[in-house]
Amino acid sequence: MRTTTRISAAVAAGALALTTLTACGGDSAAGGGDGNVKIMVGGLDKVIYLPAMLTERLGHFKDEGVSVQLLTEPAGVQAETALVSGDVQGTVGFYDHTLDLQVKGKQVESVVQFSHAPGEVEIVSEKAAGDLTSAKDFKGKKLGVTGLGSSTDFLTKYLAVSNGVKTSEFTPVAVGAGQTFISALQQGSIQGGMTTDPTVATVLDKKLGRVLIDMRTPEGSQEALGGPYPSSSLYMRTEWVESHKETVQKLANAFVKTLKWMSTHSADEIAAKMPADYAQGGGKELYARAIESTLPMFTTDGVMPADGPATVERVLKAFNPNLKNAKVDLSKTYTTEFVKKAG
Structure with a gap:
């Protein structure tokens, strides 16, 4: 059953509006107990985070006997904040946040790695296409990101500095995703930006x-x-993982079942399982096309790619002053304990 509620999250930015979707089974009102989990997703309708809602729609949470409440925020950085503040037990967001948080004294780890590529696309508006032909042209531009401090912000900064543009020489603009990103592109408040499907498919379809x-x-x-860049994942506070291993195993079982199911089904079949409004007004055919374009990013087993963490560390250290001279223990940023036991 799908319900929408207004929830207050105690985060630094103040009260945030959240969309609540409750999976079947058990008492979902109380989060945090064994078999009861709240998971914040950095945009439930983004194709990069598709395994979260798909797992619910396939009934895998229910099959594993775990009651999951899926919440949504427009940007991964807000989802990260909800986890750190203790409002939720898990986050579906980019793995790179685990490194960023470690150097800030917060220990979180990826327990299911959904992907081995970012799933992100740098889009340039048709109006600006003439003088924005590569990342070398970022200088002086206003570039859209989902939120400041988000993974789209991280990746945009890396693309800039690795192509000779200082982070101070362009302006990142927080425009979210979906219609807010599209509007910013149309109105010229950004010349380009980083986003994901189905927003990418819509922009291309409208020739914007x-x-x-x-x-x-x-x-x-x-x-x-x-290199491989592990991005979307289920990450959780290490302390919580250690004290709730049975529940974490159930979550890993459910998500790995979904990843395997995705690897043996077409984009059309996957799209048919998802809520109709996730197409963002583009229709079933365009939504299926968006899924097909993004499918290559997903793992089939939830296991962290061998060279992935090192790539992420190198990318973040290229521009992030907090990480540049910090020692990161990559072995503490993820675990394969649960996915390797998943059937």
């Missing part, structure tokens, strides 16, 4: 912009970032 850098595949990640 074109692809500048495509990181939806492992090959695209290799070209832009120099």
Whole structure:
């Protein structure tokens, strides 16, 4: 059953509006107990985070006997904040936040790795396409990101500095995703920006912009970032994982079942399982196309790619002063304990 509520999250920015979706089974009102979990997603309708809602729609949470409340925030950085503040037990967001949080004294870890590529696309508006032909042209531009401090912000900064543009020489603009991103592109308040499907598919379909850098595949990640870039994942506070192993195993079982299911079904079949409004007004055909474009980013087993953490560390250290001279213990940023036991 799908319900929408207004929830107050005690975060630094104040009260945030959240959309609540409750999975079947058990008492979902109380979060945090064994078999009761709240998970914040950095945009439930984004294709990069599709396994979260798909797992519910396939009934895998219920099959595992775990009651999951899926919440949504427009940007991964807000989802991260909800986890750190204790409002939720898990976050579906980018793995790179685990490194950023570690140097800030917060220990969190990826327990299921959904992907081995970012799934992100740098879009340039048709109006700006003439003088924005590569990341070398970022200088002086206003570039859209989902939120300041988000993974789209991280990746945009890396693409800039790795192409000779200082982070102070362009302006990141927090525009979210979906219609807010599209409106910013249309109105010219940004010349380009980083976003995901189905927003990418909609922009291309409406001929509002074109692809500048495509990181939806492992090959695209290799070209832009120099290696596999594990992105969307289920990450949780390490302390909570250690004290709730049975529940974490159930979550891992459910998500791995979904990843395997995705690897053996078509984009059309996947789209048919998802809520109709996730197409963002583009219709079933466009939504299925968006899923098909992004499918290569997903793992089939939830296991962290071997060279992935090192790539993420190198990318973050290229521009992030907090990480540049900090020692990061990558072994504490993820675990494969649960996914390797998943059937």
